[in-house]
Amino acid sequence: MSQDADVIVIGAGIVGSACAHELARTGLDVLVLDDRRGGATAAGMGHLVVMDDNQAELALSRYSLDLWRQWSPHLTADCAWHPCGTLWLAANAQEMGAAQEKQQRLQANGVDSQLVSAQALQRLEPSLQSGLQGALLVPGDSVVYAPNAARWLLQAYPQRIKLLQQGALTIEDNRVCLANGTYLAAPAVLLANGIHATQFCPELPIRPKKGQLLITDRYPGMVHHQLVELGYVTTAHHSTGPSVAFNVQPRPTGQLLIGSSRQFDDTSREIDAAMLSQMLERALSYLPGLVDLNAIRCWSGLRSATPDSLPILGPHPNRKGLWLAVGHEGLGITTAPASAHLLAAQITGSPPDLDPTPYLAQRFEPAA
Amino acid sequence: MNTDANSISIQLDGKVHPVPVGVTVAAALSLRGDGTTRRSVQGERRAAFCGMGICQECRVMINGQRRLACQTLCAQGMIVHTLSSKVIP
Numbered sequence: 306m307s308q309d310a311d312v313i314v315i316g317a318g319i320v321g322s323a324c325a326h327e328l329a330r331t332g333l334d335v336l337v338l339d340d341r342r343g344g345a346t347a348a349g350m351g352h353l354v355v356m357d358d359n360q361a362e363l364a365l366s367r368y369s370l371d372l373w374r375q376w377s378p379h380l381t382a383d384c385a386w387h388p389c390g391t392l393w394l395a396a397n398a399q400e401m402g403a404a405q406e407k408q409q410r411l412q413a414n415g416v417d418s419q420l421v422s423a424q425a426l427q428r429l430e431p432s433l434q435s436g437l438q439g440a441l442l443v444p445g446d447s448v449v450y451a452p453n454a455a456r457w458l459l460q461a462y463p464q465r466i467k468l469l470q471q472g473a474l475t476i477e478d479n480r481v482c483l484a485n486g487t488y489l490a491a492p493a494v495l496l497a498n499g500i501h502a503t504q505f506c507p508e509l510p511i512r513p514k515k516g517q518l519l520i521t522d523r524y525p526g527m528v529h530h531q532l533v534e535l536g537y538v539t540t541a542h543h544s545t546g547p548s549v550a551f552n553v554q555p556r557p558t559g560q561l562l563i564g565s566s567r568q569f570d571d572t573s574r575e576i577d578a579a580m581l582s583q584m585l586e587r588a589l590s591y592l593p594g595l596v597d598l599n600a601i602r603c604w605s606g607l608r609s610a611t612p613d614s615l616p617i618l619g620p621h622p623n624r625k626g627l628w629l630a631v632g633h634e635g636l637g638i639t640t641a642p643a644s645a646h647l648l649a650a651q652i653t654g655s656p657p658d659l660d661p662t663p664y665l666a667q668r669f670e671p672a673a
Numbered sequence: 674m675n676t677d678a679n680s681i682s683i684q685l686d687g688k689v690h691p692v693p694v695g696v697t698v699a700a701a702l703s704l705r706g707d708g709t710t711r712r713s714v715q716g717e718r719r720a721a722f723c724g725m726g727i728c729q730e731c732r733v734m735i736n737g738q739r740r741l742a743c744q745t746l747c748a749q750g751m752i753v754h755t756l757s758s759k760v761i762p
Contacts, residue, residue, distance in 0.1 A: 522732055522739050523714075558714050599739040601729040 310336035312652065313481050313491040315473050315505075316498030318346035319638050320630050322455035323645035324497055329465035331653055336489065337459065338481065340472030344499040345637055346451045348606020350518065350554050350562055352531050353447040353639050354391055357410050361615055361663035362636075365643045367416055368659055370445055372642035377447070381457050385450040387557045392421070392430065392530040393441040394551070394591065400535040404441040407535075411443065418443045432527050432594050441535075448531060448554055451638045476505050479626045493652050495628040496621075500609040502631040506624075509617065510669050511632050514610040515568040517581055519603040525559030527594065534591065545569065549584040551591045561598070563588050565635075567608075574605050610634045611669075618647045618664035628652060629666055681749040692747050699724065699731050699742035702755065710742055711756035718757060732756065 312328050314321045317339035325335040353373050357363040377386050395401040404420060411418045421440040426433065429442075459466050475482045480490045496502050500513050534551040552564040566580045581603060589595050611617060611632040621627040628651070630644050637644075643659060650657035662668075680691045683698075685705055692701045699721035702708045708720040710731045721731035721743045731742040734754040742753075 522729075524739075597738060599729075599732060599741075601732075 308479075308491050309489040310334045310467070310491045312336070312493045312495055313338065313489055314495045314497055315339075315476075315481070316344070316496070316501075317455060317459065317468060318344050318497065318499060319451050319455045319458075319641040320346075320499070320633060320644055321495070321497030322458040323641035324495055324630055324648050325466050326458040326461055327642075327645035327649040328652065329462035331649055331655075333465065333653070335462075335466045336491065337466060337468045338471055338473050338483070338489075339468065340484075341470055342472075342501065344501070345606050345608055345633070345635075346455055346499075348516070348518070348604060349451060349635070349638055350552070350564060351385075351449045351451045351454075351638050352391070352552075352554060353449060354531070354533075354636075355411065355416050355443060355446060356636060356639070357407060357414070358614070363410070363414055363416075364659055365616075365640045365664070366636065367414060368646070369640045369643040370447075372646070373447060373449070373639075374445070376642075379461075380449070380454060383450065383453045384457055385448070385453070385557050387448040387555075389446075389448055389555060390442055390444040390530050391446040392426070392532050393443070393535050394426075394433070394532060395438040395440060395535050396436075397438055401438040403535050404439065408441055416443070417445055430529060430532065432592055433532070434591055434593055437591075442530070446531060448556070449638065454638075473505070476624075476627060478624075493626055493628055495630060495648060495652070497630040499631060499633070499637070500607045502609065502629070506621065506627075506629075509629070509631065509666070510612050511609045511617075512569060512611075513572050513607040514634065515566070515571045515573075515577075515605055515607055516564065516635065517566045517576060517584060517603060517605045519563045519581065519585070519600050520556075521561045521563070521595075522599040522601050523559035524561065524598055527559075527598075528553055528555040528561055528592070530555070532591065534587075547580060549580065549587045551587045553588060553592060560601075561595070563595070563600075569610075572607065574607075576603055576605060608634045613668075615664055616640060616644060617666045617669075618644050619651055619661055619666060622666050622670060681747060683747050683749075683751040683753060685753050686755055694747075696747055697743055698733060698735060698740075698745045698747055698751075698753055701747050701753070702731075702733075702742060709755055709757045 311333035314337045355366045472484045532553045547568045554562040617632040709718045722728045726744045
């Protein structure tokens with residue numbers, strides 16, 4: 306059978322683009338399909354952050370941050386690379402304890418971070434309310450404009466990567482049927498279409514988790530680091546009900562991107578005014594000066610969440626030739642590079658730099 | 674300085690201008706000149722577009738606060754600064 310590429314990637318978001326980029330770098334011809342529906346890449350914050358809820362998440366995000374930093378000198382200006390670091394804010398003594406534990410965990414894994422006293426925090430971020438206990442500064446974290454980073458990844462290998470703006474209807478073994486009836490064939494088909502993956506693989510344990518963001522007009526100099534409450538780790542990340550957490554990002558333009566909210570089982574894209582209001586009240590409690598600023602847009606997006614919040618990376622358990630890079634929840638822009646590395650290593654049969662086991666789809670299979 | 678009952682004075686970028694009672698700041702900017710409210714990130718001039726508070730193109734400083742020119746009525750003594758000089762407070 307003739308083939309149209311070595312690998313067909315479905316989805317040109319940050320994960321699909323990173324996978325195509327890495328596969329092309331190893332010398333494979335890649336055909337990327339995207340139906341332009343848009344997904345989490347365009348809706349998210351673009352915060353590149355080392356997360357340490359568990360060892361697998363830490364390994365994936367740390368490896369990814371290294372790759373992002375290697376890419377950064379080559380990114381186009383419109384990728385808005387901004388190495389602003391993250392300040393994890395401690396509102397009380399308990400959260401300061403969490404900051405110290407986080408510092409030790411990061412240090413044990415070779416990630417630089419520094420504890421910041423309440424007074425030093427006021428000097429770093431004078432707009433924050435004065436009653437905070439302190440913070441943990443992770444200077445290696447960054448910010449990027451992900452839609453343009455995805456485009457940069459695809460355009461880096463013009464001889465190897467072809468992008469088709471076409472939706473896939475079905476995947477049949479090594480063939481993909483397009484909406485217009487055309488069949489395309491490749492030895493490997495890689496599904497990287499985030500929340501839409503269950504359209505092809507309804508057996509995948511992926512649930513939409515809605516988030517809302519709001520962006521202000523330009524106010525340069527008001528915030529200098531990505532600001533995240535440590536309660537984000539202790540509450541929002543682990544709850545199953547709707548929740549909000551303080552998370553503010555300074556864009557290079559001086560705009561402030563304000564999050565965050567989490568809601569399961571609401572797949573509408575309309576703004577939930579009550580959640581937005583809770584989110585902004587939370588933000589005001591950390592940055593009282595926000596009250597005088599103008600918001601210019603708000604929007605929503607759907608994270609594709611798995612039961613353990615880790616992505617699904619590797620071969621489909623039962624379908625030969627089908628590979629999965631989905632379920633990145635709220636961390637896909639961060640973890641796209643390591644995801645791509647793991648997929649490319651497995652597809653080409655070369656030894657990966659990371660243990661792929663924690664991310665395999667097989668972990669969700671019922672025990673025999 | 675202005676005795677016409679149908680007119681008030683506002684300050685636009687440091688200069689006092691008479692404007693008719695009941696007009697928006699966006700209208701005042703058009704009456705005064707080319708209507709420029711601000712500049713884009715790339716430095717292009719922007720002006721009121723939708724006129725109904727949605728497009729956000731007409732952001733200006735009004736009495737020290739960032740406001741939409743099309744949604745704000747002129748008031749006697751109001752101080753308006755456009756952001757067209759690229760200096761953002």
